[in-house]
Amino acid sequence: MAILLSKFRIDYSDLVIITDVDEAPKSKTKKWFDGLIRPFLQPGTNGPHITEGELETYQYKTDRYLRLRDELLLDHSSDSNLVVMTLPIPRKGEFSAPLYMAWLEALTANMPPFMLVRGNQTSVLTFYS
Template sequence: MCTKRNWSSCKLRVFALANKRDELELEHRNMASLLAKFRIDYTDLQVVPDITAKPQESTQRFFDSLIADFRTEDKANTSDSVYVSDAELLAIKDKTNRHLRLRELLLEHSSEANMVVVTLPIPRKNIVSAPLYLAWLELLTKDMPPILLVRGNQTSVLTFYS
């Protein structure tokens, strides 16, 4: 992208999510090393430590409004992919909260960006219903600059030698 005139002067800021707050420096060094191995020039690298924090109430309300028309309490409809059941929400509550927090972080750090590249959430067949998955996508993209959602197929396409 940096070889194209439209994007050549853009800054690349990299945000990586950390699992453990006490290993931020190690995560930062590891990500910087990986970017260097692939010769990716970046302007800023930030490791985000609080992805598991509880989302704000306003973000939760926005998510609830997205799935309101698809909610059901009926246990018999859990196999029907046009409904979001209480059991489904409870089963993947942590993953949903992660997407809620990611929305907050995207709005905080990238709302003025020219383009944002985000890893596409992986849909799990027979685990995540279609309305819930689409609500996750809406969370990540609504009120944002252009977003490129990328997803691999778990096949390595780049090779580097250390």
């Protein structure tokens, strides 16, 4: 990663590669997220809502984003000037908008400036080694 960053002339001061992202998030983090989505679990509310089935189906993804946020991003990036992260790809019709936005809120809440980037699967950076 360091070689790649230098080839693209991207200055950085610290590089941490996270490998244990698949562990379960802390119960405090899950409780915070449950409070965040609680208004969208009410089926009688106006607008889109999150179903219990949807939460069960995407529990792995939710846990992964919560782990990234609380235990990894806050630990390694809370003092950064800018955090750049790949935007989770929103797949239309696969999950509800409130759940997707809750994932984004979980990743970026109370963080330094955050830039979420998304490409179109076409490489625009090239280098010759």
